[in-house]
Amino acid sequence: MKNIRNFCIIAHIDHGKSTLADRLLEFTKTLDPRQMEERFLDQMELEKERGITIKAKAVRLHYQARDGQEYILNLIDTPGHVDFTYEVSRSLAACEGALLVVDAAQGIEAQTLANVYLALEHNLEIIPVINKIDLPAANPNAVRQELAEVIGLDPGEAIEVSAKLGTGIEEVLEAIVQRIPAPRGDREAPLQALIFDSHFDSYKGVIAYVRVVEGALRRGQAIRMMATGRSAEVAELGIFVPSPLTSDSLEAGEVGYVAAGIKTVKDCRVGDTITDSLRPADKPLPGYRAVKPMVFCGLYPVESSEYDLLRDALDKLKLNDASLHYEPESSAALGFGYRCGFLGLLHMDIVRERLEREYKTDLITTAPNVVYRVTTTDGQVTEVENPAKLPGPDRVQLLEEPYVKAQIFLPADFIGPVMELAKDRRGIFSNMEYLNQTRVALTYEFPLAEIMYDFFDNLKSRTKGYASLDYEFIGYREGDMVKVDILVNGEPVDALSFVTHRSQAQYRGRQMVERLRSLIPRQMFEVPVQAAVGSKIVARESVRAYRKDVLAKCYGGDVTRKRKLLEKQKEGKKRMKQVGSVEIPQEAFMAILKIE
Amino acid sequence: MSQTASPTAGGSPLAVYVHIPFCLRKCHYCDFFSVLYAPAVADHYLAALHRELELAAADPRFAGHPVSSVFVGGGTPSVLPPAALARLLERLARSFSLMSSVEITLEANPGTVDGPALADLRAAGYNRLSLGIQSFHDEFLRVLGRIHDRRTALASVEAARRAGFANLNLDLMHGLPGQTPDQWAADLDQAIALAPDHVSAYGLAVEEATPFARWAEEGSLPLPDEETARTMLLMAMDRLPQAGYQHYETSNYARPGYRCQHNLAYWENRDYLGLGAGAWSHVAGQRWGNLRDLEEYARRVAADQLPQGEIHHLDARTELVETVLMGLRLLDGVDQEAFAVRFGRTMNDCFPGKLEALSRQGLLESDGRRWRLTRTAWPVANQVWAAFVYP
8 A cells, every 4th residue: 555646637728737647657658659549538529629627537557666666656637627626526535646737838827726725625745747848938937936925835846847748757756656645544444435436338337436445345345325325236346557457356545446237327426435335334434515406507409309319318418427407398489398407507518518419419508597496475485497487576475596605716916806796796705814925715605696607707807817716505595586587579488587686687688688689680570679577678679670681683603602692591590499480599598698 | 697496496495695704894893704805815715715605506415406595794795896796696696596586685884885886786686785884873883983974874875776776774783882762763763764675773782802892891881771772672663663664583674575585594494505704504403604714714615625614413402492592583483383394393392381481471472373572572582582492
């Protein structure tokens, strides 16, 4: 066990995490350079395009250190977005140390900081790595200084690397061996293995990525997930080198995978503790959270005939994504579809894109919203996941919205603008703490709806990118909320309804109809677009009718070109939904997001 | 004219277009293919053109088909000496069988033709003259980049009549930069007063890669707003029929018996043969454009090959879509029976639900025989046409 090191890499997008990982694999001959697939750790096409990693992976590296001994290094990959904070925290909990990769030209980016603080919270040894020193604009000394000032790391500890050219890689490996502590644990103790990730494999069922903290996992062992209570028998276990390599056991301190014939990731949750059914541990490892979707939206097939296709696609995605929730719903405007729950907007985007790309479904997505808790006048309490389903104002006795506790880390210079932003978003100040002379942690309570859409972007722009955000759900609170209905051509379009604070209803209603006016294509007749709170119209615009649109000339030489012009005109209407006599484009349903 | 043929000889009648790609100056809105006129280049080109028409006449797809119309367009065909245009017609008549009723149109621009030239052309056999008047206002003629002015325009009409052209078309444009409905009304009245047999009234379209496109991009082209453009279109649709010109195609009006037979071949999606650089031909299943580069065009025909450039293969679906698109440009619309005979399926089978939906919206109507656009639909005809293209 003393020769094991478990570590992860924390880096901002594009700062070279994947390239560095590739070099570590190469240097330790874990991968033959000839079989190196660029960015080995990012497997999904979508992840590659967005430059982010959604699912953690673990790879075992064998390293012959300068002290003559051979070490086992387990590299645990982590996602890097606020939507996936919980997943990140579980990956970090499986490590004793982390490489903090910083671009030598760009310095520390805010997003990285949230994970650094998370790592410090888990008492991880941080090894700063200054990457891309080959760039002409590289300024490693400035980065060292920044590391000291912003995070309080010893500037002398940073290692200068060019992952691209392969320089400094051995120094990194030596630092991992020398600075990161070996795992501790008792292989004879009752089993406690942390599931830090899982994915569904169509042959083996759920593959759980685990860090054995105490005891040992063995093939054939009867196991139990301590949070879900699910029992199973270990069918296969092993490590990734990086392809799977089976073994007979995984002992305290080791990282690997377990397959136990579990049919869905729902039964094998990230953060759960695996123990031995016959000799269980007396308590699970700390930190498990039942992940609850916070953001909901409607997903509807553009072609109603694709409803079954959409259901099958969601079923398949769900096998691999415990945090994805969905149930059938119907909309007067959009027909049959699903109301889906997500961890956050990025998660929503990823799911939507995968549905469209991998399952070839053309979707209408409605604007995301939070869950409201409604107490009706008859005393019934319901959680409403769709604004259109909110009962009328006369039937609502109490309307509550979800609140989160948010931690914002930022340079002290930006406290003013950030507090102003927080106030605009109905934030309730609860604490301010100076981490060091220049670094501040602000704690606020926010209605989730206020920070769900563009808050993070706004926060970054007000702090030149140097703020980080993390939040967790703290409960429901009463809010003076109203539902704003949108009427197109006099007909309410349920899928366009949204809920907002009463003080903003008129403003947002007006913004919304203005946006819709520019989004809804002109029709043969004038189309009024109205926003209403209850029966009161709060804003009105109209989409002008077509008045003149005719190709004046068409002779022999023009036919193909003119036909193509008309095809283009028609093509523009493809992703539109016919609602009554009006065609509404996909973007219209997301219009509310574009309102400041 | 030396030879004529009976209407029934040698298969279906053919419309022949001849492109003369020369102009004295390029108009600011025009995207038709043309180059600056130079006599030597033109001579060389005409020699190649004569060779091409012999090649085409020998092609089994065209050989023996009686020619029902000839349209010599451009460019500005009238920049050529009348003798050259006469020779061209002679060559055509020698290689093809022109029907006795053949309509032979020459496009001419005021400022390039005078009385004697027009008399020569009439004598050579041209029996329809299409004059590119565009506007009777000097300010708009300047904006358009035309070489003529109002006076020249009026003179050319008079000269055409004196030369004996009994079938005369005037091209007019509306929706011009800075044009008011009153000014357009004056142009219409002026045209009517000149009593032509046919009027083409085109709404200006800003075409890509023209000076107009560039100016529009820069914001220096004060185009009328949509409502004003609509008003001008409706003025043409009102005034010309009142003066005895039937509205028979989107932008075309004619006295009874004077519809342009040649252009009807395009709108009825019939076969046509295009001769000359950049000219387009259509024979069932195929449409092709000739090479545009004059040198390359000449080399190809010198090698005894048809100078085909772009070739579009038209599948049955495309043919029938185009038949509807072109047919719905005509006020008479599309003959349902003729359509069914031609394509083996009814229009309703080809476009299930479309006809009914558009009728319900008041954009399409039928007398049981023909489907056509309603009066409401004309100003926004693209909305109807677009319904018939794929996907």
